[in-house]
Amino acid sequence: MTGILVQGVSKSFGETRALTDASLAADMGEVHAIVGENGSGKSTLAKIISGVLAPDGGTVDVLGETPGNPCHARRLGVAPIFQEMMLAEQLSIAENVFAGSDGLLCRTLSAKARNAEAKALLERLSGQAVDPTARVSDLPLHLKQWVVLARAICIQPRVLILDESSAALDLAGTERLHAEIRRLRDGGACILIVTHRIAELVRIADKATVLRDGRTVGTLSKFEITEQNLLKLMSAEKPPAKVQLDPSKTARSSSALVLRCEALQLARETTPFGFELREGEIVGVAGLDGAGHAEFIRTVAGIDLPSSGSVTIFGSHGQSIEIRSIEEAGAAGLSYVSGDRKKEGIFPALSTFENFAMAPYGCHRDRTGLIDAGSLRGSFAREVARLGIKVGPPNDRITSLSGGNQQKVLIARAFAAQPKVIVLNDPARGVDIGTKQELYRQLVAFSQTGGAVIYLSSEIEEFFDFADRVDVFVQTTLHRSLPSRDLSEEALLYAMFGRLADAVSPITVEEMA
CATH class of the missing domain: 3.40.50.300 (P-loop containing nucleotide triphosphate hydrolases)
Incomplete structure (x- = not known):
């Protein structure tokens, strides 16, 4: 029927x-x-x-x-x-x-x-x-x-x-x-x-x-x-090739440190842990709901304060800045993209262009220190073309766009701020397959110029052929770090359940459901 x-x-x-x-x-x-x-x-x-x-x-x-x-x-x-x-x-x-x-x-x-x-x-x-x-x-x-x-x-x-x-x-x-x-x-x-x-x-x-x-x-x-x-x-075209990391990239252990977490506790009575991010590195972050991975992302971005411990960003000349707010994180060169665009991303009463321009104002000043509107609009046009954002007139409210295109504007805003670290909290929610592949390409290109990426996703297949490693959280602490050579759906799934894939019995349907 x-x-x-x-x-x-x-x-x-x-x-x-x-x-x-x-x-x-x-x-x-x-x-x-x-x-x-x-x-x-x-x-x-x-x-x-x-x-x-x-x-x-x-x-x-x-x-x-x-x-x-x-x-x-x-x-x-x-x-x-x-x-x-x-x-x-x-x-x-x-x-x-x-x-x-x-x-x-x-x-x-x-x-x-x-x-x-x-x-x-x-x-x-x-x-x-x-x-x-x-x-x-x-x-x-x-x-x-x-x-x-x-x-x-x-x-x-x-x-x-x-x-x-x-x-x-x-x-x-x-x-x-x-x-x-x-x-x-x-x-x-x-x-x-x-x-x-x-x-x-x-x-x-x-x-x-x-x-x-x-x-x-x-x-x-x-x-x-x-x-x-x-x-x-x-x-209506040949499907784009999947993103592959450049195998010629230098070993991360020799790259400069850009971010470090020391003795970090996301909540009281949880196990403290450390975390390091280096130039050119793409680190995936995964876990089951309530495992602490979302809290970690928000803490690194300066949105939430940890129960104890510190998050530090290192400058190109060795200076260090401890992050205690999202304003400090932004000033230190960190851009954040939220997956909850309605609550934490867009300004619904403002235009598409105004939403884009929120972050990169400081990157587009003329010699007198004033905002260079022409330069800013040029940046907007480049990012729209690069991410394939379907927009109407730039002065229309951002709510006139589809949800996925609103999310693309937030991603474009993060890139346009010219950061050295991008932290993404499930950014591909509501974004189509082609745009996801383009986002991965842009993040890989960003990493190849020395930028560093922390990427949380609720879709574990997003990490394959893309992340250098995936850090898995269990019980509000960092449980295991899986390098790219060990990444598989099975390995990630076992790690998220706090197990080793080669040491215990398979995960049951009841546990998954």
Whole structure:
């Protein structure tokens, strides 16, 4: 039975044409992926199907009707989860889970009963103990994502739309989400997923519709969903070669030290550890949710202070600066890119150009010390071209861009500040495959000129053929460092679970889920 049928849909926002000729057919009891580069119209199509946007042309049939608005779609059983988390930060977990629920059961539940229901649902989904009365603003990013997922699942949807909903989850969290998707699919629901994670598509999707520049350019069956096929359809060109580190690079041990952590404790009663970063080095950082790798990144960038210990950046002439704030880190030559662009990255009321220019102002002064606007705009144009950012007029608000293109602006801003160290906190969340490969190339080129990189990612495959080593965190401390020659999915997975791959029994499905 066909659950969703979209034919010839078009949608424009002023002069920007988001969709031109988009079509899609998804059956009940099917996981159907929507794939495409940033700005190809994926999120716009998802919002049209969920009744948030009205198409300019074409037809949309969802469960036999055309959703006229989100309330109509919800009555049909459509539960969308969009790329930007829609949460009331000052309310509790339970209040957010049941926000908008208008069924008889939800209306008559007492606060105590709602807390119990929210707690049971969220703990089943996330596998973590939660306090349903906790304020959402105090939660880490991955738990916020589970709150949004719980809100959609609590209505027992017939159509579930997930727009980059695994981007904030680690490997184990993604496995748990996949298990829930399979449960809903096997129960007859239709699941639409928008994601750039190729490994995720290969494992979970039954079909994939590919968009390019607002048009549907192909639909792949389960066994046709490969990175090669997707890239070919998305780009209409030969897929780019994977990034390879230059084997002629000099040994890191002989390179100058640029950053050092000494006796670092990220929280009380945790094991202190040391960390060194040298010129030309690319270090990956990995771990399961709550393992401490995210806290480490924020501490190195000066956002959070450690419980004890120090983070020091070394200048080219031997001077050292201890980092105790993000301002000090920036002044010392460190650029930071957050994966949570809504909370820590963009200034939504400012233009695309103003958002870009926040960091590199100091690099574009004339001889009198004033800002050279022409030089700054030239830098903006170069970075837009280099990263393939799809932008409209530079003075339009940054929120007029797709989520992935907003993230590219933040990456461009970091490069334009001419740093010696770039710290990236899961920067490829919501970014398409081609842009990821271009980002890796730019980081490799940056390292070849002496720059140093610390790169946290929730996608372990991102590290292969890219990082010089991967430092794995367990129980809020540095557990193991894997050099590039030892990197494999198995080795990283075992290290993240605190094991040695050659010393113990295999990790079970139950542990992963």
